[in-house]
Amino acid sequence: MDVMPQQDPESRRPSQPSQPSPEGPRPPHDATPGADPYVMPAEGATAVPPPPPTLRTTLRRAAFGAVAAGVLLAGALVAVPDGKDDRPKEPGPVERAEAAATAGSPASLSDLTALIGDRQKWVEAHPADAPSWATLGSAYVEWGRRSADAAYFGRAEEALKRSLEAQPGERGNGEAWVGMAALANARHDFLAAKRWGETVRKQDPKSWSVYPVLIDAYTGLGDVKAATEATEKFGELRKGVPALARTADLYRGQGWREDALATAREAADRATAPAEKAEALHRLGELAWERGEPEEAVAQFDAALRTDAGHHASLAGKARALVALDRTDEAVAAYQSALTKLPRPAYALELGELYASLELDGDARSQYEKLAELLEQAKAAGVDESVVQARYESDHGDPAVAVELLRGQWKKQHRSAAVADALGWALHRAGKSEEGLEYARQAVDTGVRNASYAYHLGVIERELAQYGPARRHLEEALRTNPAFSPLDAPKAREALESLGEPPPGGPGDMQPPPPPPPVPSPEPKREAGPEPKPEPKKEPKRESPKPEAPAPVPSKTAPAPSKAAPSSPAAVEADASKSP
Numbered sequence: 390m391d392v393m394p395q396q397d398p399e400s401r402r403p404s405q406p407s408q409p410s411p412e413g414p415r416p417p418h419d420a421t422p423g424a425d426p427y428v429m430p431a432e433g434a435t436a437v438p439p440p441p442p443t444l445r446t447t448l449r450r451a452a453f454g455a456v457a458a459g460v461l462l463a464g465a466l467v468a469v470p471d472g473k474d475d476r477p478k479e480p481g482p483v484e485r486a487e488a489a490a491t492a493g494s495p496a497s498l499s500d501l502t503a504l505i506g507d508r509q510k511w512v513e514a515h516p517a518d519a520p521s522w523a524t525l526g527s528a529y530v531e532w533g534r535r536s537a538d539a540a541y542f543g544r545a546e547e548a549l550k551r552s553l554e555a556q557p558g559e560r561g562n563g564e565a566w567v568g569m570a571a572l573a574n575a576r577h578d579f580l581a582a583k584r585w586g587e588t589v590r591k592q593d594p595k596s597w598s599v600y601p602v603l604i605d606a607y608t609g610l611g612d613v614k615a616a617t618e619a620t621e622k623f624g625e626l627r628k629g630v631p632a633l634a635r636t637a638d639l640y641r642g643q644g645w646r647e648d649a650l651a652t653a654r655e656a657a658d659r660a661t662a663p664a665e666k667a668e669a670l671h672r673l674g675e676l677a678w679e680r681g682e683p684e685e686a687v688a689q690f691d692a693a694l695r696t697d698a699g700h701h702a703s704l705a706g707k708a709r710a711l712v713a714l715d716r717t718d719e720a721v722a723a724y725q726s727a728l729t730k731l732p733r734p735a736y737a738l739e740l741g742e743l744y745a746s747l748e749l750d751g752d753a754r755s756q757y758e759k760l761a762e763l764l765e766q767a768k769a770a771g772v773d774e775s776v777v778q779a780r781y782e783s784d785h786g787d788p789a790v791a792v793e794l795l796r797g798q799w800k801k802q803h804r805s806a807a808v809a810d811a812l813g814w815a816l817h818r819a820g821k822s823e824e825g826l827e828y829a830r831q832a833v834d835t836g837v838r839n840a841s842y843a844y845h846l847g848v849i850e851r852e853l854a855q856y857g858p859a860r861r862h863l864e865e866a867l868r869t870n871p872a873f874s875p876l877d878a879p880k881a882r883e884a885l886e887s888l889g890e891p892p893p894g895g896p897g898d899m900q901p902p903p904p905p906p907p908v909p910s911p912e913p914k915r916e917a918g919p920e921p922k923p924e925p926k927k928e929p930k931r932e933s934p935k936p937e938a939p940a941p942v943p944s945k946t947a948p949a950p951s952k953a954a955p956s957s958p959a960a961v962e963a964d965a966s967k968s969p
Contacts, residue, residue, distance in 0.1 A: 539770030
């Protein structure tokens with residue numbers, strides 16, 4: 390915007406004066422000779438020239454000028470730096486990724502990419518730098534896990550082995566051992582992860598970095614006690630958001646819903662880095678989904694994606710919640726986007742079942758074929774996806790294959806609630822409901838609030854004619870999350886309706902009691918005949934203690950025994966027999 394005053398073009402003073410004519414400048418007709426033609430004539434008091442300044446005035450002006458010059462010079466020195474910036478330097482992506490790893494928090498995918506590139510260049514020039522190889526290997530593990538690209542796990546293993554060759558773990562290279570434990574967890578080899586982690590803990594019990602991998606290993610093995618102890622120890626050694634997040638996950642796995650929610654909210658409030666904040670918001674979304682609040686879940690997943698657009702797991706979580714809200718078109722789009730950016734087999738199975746619930750059989754078959762491809766890729770990379778494959782085989786393939794896969798998991802000591810539930814359901818689908826009941830109960834008895842677990846147990850109990858427990862667990866499934874699955878939630882309602890209302894006379898989980906034995910009628914014949922027989926047995930009991938402790942008849946606080954005796958017919962008959 391032009392803030393200069395507008396003038397007539399003809400009234401503007403030229404930047405250069407015109408060349409004088411040989412006769413001299415021509416003044417205007419109303420100007421005095423020798424005056425500047427471009428200066429307005431003086432009027433009034435300004436026409437009188439001022440008197441010459443005195444010496445005092447001159448000195449005063451010189452002093453004011455010196456002060457003003459000093460002020461201007463100081464301002465110039467402040468405004469124009471001398472080439473040094475005292476402000477703290479903003480950390481770059483590599484520094485941010487290193488800071489996140491040091492704090493035990495997740496780094497953004499962009500920062501993680503920068504860290505990988507930086508370490509790759511460094512180890513090329515310094516192949517004997519064991520810590521840098523360990524950092525590179527751990528970054529590969531995290532990238533493969535966060536992007537669902539199992540090919541990075543092979544690179545991670547190679548980098549970690551190079552680190553251990555340059556400096557064995559026994560000589561202080563515990564970071565490489567922790568990386569090997571994290572790699573084993575990512576491949577779902579929880580027993581190997583436990584061994585690596587416990588080796589590090591034995592060598593350095595106060596190293597907090599080993600406890601997250603131990604927590605994941607113990608959770609995968611279903612060792613709740615060890616996972617709880619590791620979580621508590623991690624909280625002692627590493628305060629802040631990472632410890633709160635692990636504690637919230639522990640409470641969630643034990644079914645302590647209110648405690649899990651409070652701790653997860655505190656973690657979200659205290660998180661500052663975008664990746665850490667998004668992970669905390671995603672956890673809140675998962676908790677909202679599990680307790681049957683899809684609107685809240687969508688809001689939390691959206692907040693996570695706004696915080697960190699690279700948190701692709703929130704796309705799948707949002708899709709799951711959108712299905713519950715009957716916004717299936719949006720759910721399909723969200724699932725497809727999630728699978729493009731994070732191709733996990735579990736998401737492919739969920740999308741296939743969504744297609745099946747919408748009676749889009751062709752799309753469902755195509756999605757199941759995509760699932761098979763992802764499972765093959767995972768197997769080639771050394772990742773064990775037996776639980777997801779068994780879930781597919783139980784409901785859409787061969788249940789006998791599912792039983793074989795899950796028995797193998799159980800032999801590997803992978804005995805988490807998820808494995809127990811999947812094995813119980815696979816046995817039921819394979820026609821072995823009695824055996825499956827034991828595993829299904831074990832999954833529910835862990836306390837975790839999972840609607841699918843309660844549904845599977847209720848169906849198995851109904852198959853075994855245990856109608857009361859079946860009704861209770863089916864109701865629990867629908868009460869926990871009425872839309873826990875687009876395929877199974879409607880089946881749960883049908884199964885519950887087929888059981889009908891509980892029988893009157895007792896709780897819904899109890900069978901009607903057997904009829905009581907017949908009670909003899911109080912007729913005189915029966916009183917005179919069979920009933921007096923047991924009375925003589927009671928009389929010796931009353932008479933036997935009399936010599937030792939006779940009844941205190943003259944007691945003022947209790948009535949005399951003789952007054953209470955006539956109330957019994959047997960006593961009346963006894964008195965009559967004693968009378969002459």
